[in-house]
Amino acid sequence: IVSRQYSGGASQSSLTIGGNTYPSDSWTNAPQSIIAQYDRRLHVQPNHPLSITRRLIESCFPGFQHHNDLPGVVSVDQNFDSLGFAADHPGRARSDTYYINKDTLFRTHTTAHEVEVFRANTSNGYTIAADVYRRDAVDRTHYPIFHQMEGALTWDKSQFESNDHFLHQLQTDLKNFKSPSIEVQDPNPPFHKESNPLQEKYHSAIEAELIGAHLKRNLENMAVTLFREADKALKASGQEAVLEDKDPLKMRWVEAFFPHTSPSWELEVWWRGDWLEVLGCGVIDQPLLIRAGVPTRMGWAFGLGLERLAMLLFGIPDIRLFWSKDARFLNQFDESKPIRRFQPFSKYPAAPRDVAFWLPKAGPVVAETPATTSSSPSPAGGNATEPTLSETPTFHENDLMEVVRGTAGDSVEDVTCIDNFTHPKTGRQSLCYRVTYRSLEKTLTNEEANTMHEQIRQELVSRFGVELR
Ligand code: FA5
Ligand code: MG
Numbered sequence: 001i002v003s004r005q006y007s008g009g010a011s012q013s014s015l016t017i018g019g020n021t022y023p024s025d026s027w028t029n030a031p032q033s034i035i036a037q038y039d040r041r042l043h044v045q046p047n048h049p050l051s052i053t054r055r056l057i058e059s060c061f062p063g064f065q066h067h068n069d070l071p072g073v074v075s076v077d078q079n080f081d082s083l084g085f086a087a088d089h090p091g092r093a094r095s096d097t098y099y100i101n102k103d104t105l106f107r108t109h110t111t112a113h114e115v116e117v118f119r120a121n122t123s124n125g126y127t128i129a130a131d132v133y134r135r136d137a138v139d140r141t142h143y144p145i146f147h148q149m150e151g152a153l154t155w156d157k158s159q160f161e162s163n164d165h166f167l168h169q170l171q172t173d174l175k176n177f178k179s180p181s182i183e184v185q186d187p188n189p190p191f192h193k194e195s196n197p198l199q200e201k202y203h204s205a206i207e208a209e210l211i212g213a214h215l216k217r218n219l220e221n222m223a224v225t226l227f228r229e230a231d232k233a234l235k236a237s238g239q240e241a242v243l244e245d246k247d248p249l250k251m252r253w254v255e256a257f258f259p260h261t262s263p264s265w266e267l268e269v270w271w272r273g274d275w276l277e278v279l280g281c282g283v284i285d286q287p288l289l290i291r292a293g294v295p296t297r298m299g300w301a302f303g304l305g306l307e308r309l310a311m312l313l314f315g316i317p318d319i320r321l322f323w324s325k326d327a328r329f330l331n332q333f334d335e336s337k338p339i340r341r342f343q344p345f346s347k348y349p350a351a352p353r354d355v356a357f358w359l360p361k362a363g364p365v366v367a368e369t370p371a372t373t374s375s376s377p378s379p380a381g382g383n384a385t386e387p388t389l390s391e392t393p394t395f396h397e398n399d400l401m402e403v404v405r406g407t408a409g410d411s412v413e414d415v416t417c418i419d420n421f422t423h424p425k426t427g428r429q430s431l432c433y434r435v436t437y438r439s440l441e442k443t444l445t446n447e448e449a450n451t452m453h454e455q456i457r458q459e460l461v462s463r464f465g466v467e468l469r
Contacts, residue, residue: 106133110150118292154299183248215300279304356432
């Protein structure tokens with residue numbers, strides 16, 4: 001029953017992205033603002049904070065092969081089907097994913113490349129760093145393009161089956177893996193074997209246990225490396241360090257679900273008074289490895305967000321800064337030196353403007369509940385809606401975010417729903433959003449903010465048939 005969704009203005013019959021041309025169709029929703037930023041490749045720009053963070057993580061996995069050049073336009077098969085995403089998995093929804101056409105999209109995670117990299121199987125372990133794309137909220141921690149880093153390690157099953165020495169060695173390694181500087185709450189937490197099975201059909205209990213433990217100890221080690229660097233940078237800038245030398249770094253494992261791993265976990269780290277989700281991981285789904293043509297391999301994989309870690313390492317307060325070409329930003333980072341805290345340049349004044357409107361009466365309303373989208377957890381976060389074409393435009397909160405980004409770009413710091421009201425008699429729904437305009441590079445005049453805001457209001461009317469209040 002979902003209807004025609006916002007196409008981002010892509011009304012042409014084809015799209016040209018990175019030198020390739022793709023036919024568009026009724027699934028196309030990738031806007032020019034995204035296409036224009038394709039191929040900035042921030043994660044490999046020398047001295048860029050995302051590149052520095054990537055290299056620091058790579059250094060935690062010696063001997064791994066590092067893939068940093070895999071192109072961001074992938075097939076639906078690569079991004080979803082080959083990873084075991086169900087046909088009705090919400091991550092596939094057009095409200096959450098940028099489609100180029102029904103078969104082609106901007107990858108929503110680096111996992112899109114797992115099958116091809118396992119197929120090539122040139123080494124036991126690898127990382128993949130790349131730009132990923134998700135339709136999402138507008139605020140200081142969300143940007144429609146961000147960067148992920150994937151890591152995976154596999155063994156041949158025969159190593160487990162026929163080699164007592166190998167097993168013994170692995171067990172001993174794991175036992176000795178106790179870093180004195182961390183405190184892991186519940187290093188091997190219980191999980192639900194029904195929803196997060198041990199893959200008994202493929203893995204013996206000891207194999208599953210060893211792979212899971214090896215995964216967790218390696219990632220704990222990586223987290224220690226990263227957070228110690230963050231702490232050193234804090235101390236060097238004269239700020240109060242977060243970790244005391246003798247205090248352990250606190251972490252915990254939380255059960256998670258991914259179609260491409262089982263069992264799965266998320267690692268959270270206690271940082272400045274809060275639990276911070278750092279990554280998702282798990283034992284690789286064996287059917288995925290079978291599809292990749294390496295049925296005798298088994299192992300673990302993880303995926304993390306580079307911005308999240310870079311913001312924490314360098315103290316970068318707004319995710320838009322990573323895209324800045326301003327020398328006052330770029331000149332602060334030097335990959336040949338220890339990490340230093342970012343020194344914010346002057347903050348320009350904010351210009352908040354509200355927009356309130358009635359949604360059109362006809363058609364179901366696909367809108368997220370106010371102010372909850374910022375925690376949208378996975379490529380899966382969102383509404384499971386199977387798009388079929390009809391004449392009624394449907395409104396999803398991410399469509400508004402897209403109108404704002406398409407019109408005002410990086411001049412908007414935040415968009416928050418401040419009122420959501422359904423008229424008791426007519427049943428009509430009214431929404432009010434506060435759009436906070438603030439450039440990172442200059443003071444916006446009242447007139448500039450007004451002009452952008454008026455454009456956004458008119459777009460909402462023409463795209464979705466809303467009635468402005
Ligand atoms: C995934 O994308 C899985 N493919 C990760 C994975 C890989 C699991 C391999 C198992 C094996 P998720 O959507 O949670 O999961 O994203 C992974 C990480 O990316 C998060 O832990 C977070 O660090 C980061 N991340 C996710 N969404 C955002 C966002 N909007 N902005 C910044 N970072 C984000
Ligand atoms: Mg997650």
